[in-house]
Amino acid sequence: MGAPLEAPLTAQQAQKAQEAQKALRATGVTIREATSDDAVGGVSPRWVALPENTGEVAALMRVSAAHDLAVVPVGDGTKLGWGNPPERCDLLIDTCCLLLGDGTAVEHSSGDLVTRVGAGLPLNVLNATLSRSRQELALDTPLGAGTVGGTLATAVAGPRRFRYGTARDLLIGITVVLADGTIATSGGNVVKNVAGYDLGKLFTGSYGTLGVITEATFRLHPIPADRRWVTVDLPAGGPGSAGSPARDGLDALDALVAELAASQAEPSAVELEWPDITGEATVCALVEGVAADVRAEAVRTSMDEYGSARITAEAPAWWSVPPGEEVLLELRVPPAAACPALRAVAARGLPARVRGSVASAVLLAALPGDVGEAEFSGFVTGVRDDLRRLGGALTVLAVPSALARGIDRWGPSGALPLMRRVKERFDPGRRMSPGRFAGGI
Structure with a gap:
């Protein structure tokens, strides 16, 4: 199992593959043969499954456990090349069709500023839905795309992490399917909890190595009434000696960022664009909410000490890219x-x-x-x-x-022994995205 599609199979392997495929199809979930476009870090799966709810994911995981299939979850694939290539991959679980138990994609309690969503929902689609109630999930990613599950699994966060935090901070409930097919929920209305573990924190940034995220519940924020971006260009940067333009550029950046972080204008983000680390840099601060225009003027006054600052109603083209x-x-x-x-x-x-x-x-x-x-x-x-x-x-x-x-x-990590114990607890058979995470987890 898990061999690339072009690798020949022995008679015994072919028989096992046929039995596994038959069992997967018996779940009633849509199963298709994988193609080269489905490869994960160059490792081709054998099949791709498209489950429509948490129960179907659980059925797939039970079959995978019975036939020792290695499983990799995927959303829209924007970050599928991140992390180590898996040691093996038999089944790719595509979350694109995942819905909530009632057959909807989004459950929105606008009065409570809370939403529950299927993990395969793209973030931009979610926020388009929430915007009808003038609310949003304040989680912009540095890719401008991605699904809810993929964003959680890779723990990415964009510019406004400075004010609102990351996916981990905004997540208040999660439903996952473990390697043996167990459905576990943490936060919200708990169906089954895994004693002693905060599933939301564990699964955020786990790269699919602990289980499959199927649903998530987030706290929301009102869409700000107004937004302004304030931008300034700084002189050349780099590691130069004292008094040189290179040193002046980084010293200016250091002072400006410290000033903005402590500003009463309370910017939601302070971003850097440095096309050439030895050349000119650009700093942009986002001010949003009530009286954003007035607060942006205060930020521009501070920035004018470092260059000619400018205010716009639109983000720079490089923002969150x-x-x-x-x-x-x-x-x-x-x-x-x-x-x-x-x-x-x-x-x-x-x-x-x-x-x-x-x-x-x-x-x-x-x-x-x-x-x-x-x-x-x-x-x-x-x-x-x-x-x-x-x-x-x-x-x-x-x-x-x-x-x-x-x-x-990934580099060295002092937390690696603990991470390995968690992996052993949740996936003792090493069948969930094996080897993709730090330390070959």
Whole structure:
């Protein structure tokens, strides 16, 4: 099981595959043969299932347990290349058709500012539905796309994490199907709880290695009455010596971000766009809500000390868009260490492009796809060591397989022994996205 589609099967393997396929189809769930487009990190599944509710996912998982099938959940596939390639993959569970138990995609209690949704629902569709009641899930992602389940599984968050937090902070209930087909719910109206575990926190960022997320409940916020973006360009940055333009650029960024974070104008986001880590940078603050125009003027006054600031009613084109897709890294450090982290990137001498939430110190760095393997490995190792001294970490989100050979995508983690115990508790047979997460979990 789990061999690529083109690999020949022995007679015994072929018989087992036929038995597994027959059992999967007996669940009544739509099953199709996988194609090369369904590959996860270059590993092709054998079948793709399209369940329509939590019960059908549970049925699929019971069959998978009985036939030792490795399972990988997928939403719309925007982050399917993130993480390690799975050790094996027999069944891809596509959540695109998942609905709630009553056959609807969204349950919205507008008076309570709460919504319950199927995990396969795209975030933009969810917010379009909620907007009819002037409410929103304040969770913009750095990809501008993605499903509810995929966003939770990869723990991505966009610019407004500075004010509203991440998916983990907005999640108040979750329904999952475990590797043996058990349906477990945490928060809200509990059907079955897994004693001693906060499922929402465990499954957020788990990359599908603990089970399949089928439903999620979130707390909502009213859509702000108004929004303004205030932008300023800073001088050249980089790791230069005292008094040089490079040093001046990063010192200016450090001072400006500290000032904005403490501002009474209360920006919802402070984002950085740095197309060339040694060149000019752009800082943009989002001000939203009551009297946004007046508060934006106060922010512009502060920014004018660093350059000619401007106010717009629309976000910059680069807002909440990753700086690249082929080679993409995530840098996380304590907020006070954002500028030292940028110095660490600049010091490596590669043409990095950086964007991200500079006030929250979660940054995305992109490198050109033609970077050499040795150069890339040295860059990751060097920056990772620098960030560790700052109390941070570097994760390789996306990278071509040729560059991935010499690096650990996740890097060292002191929490790894605990993570392995959790994996053993939830998936003792190592059938859920095996090997995709840190430490080969």
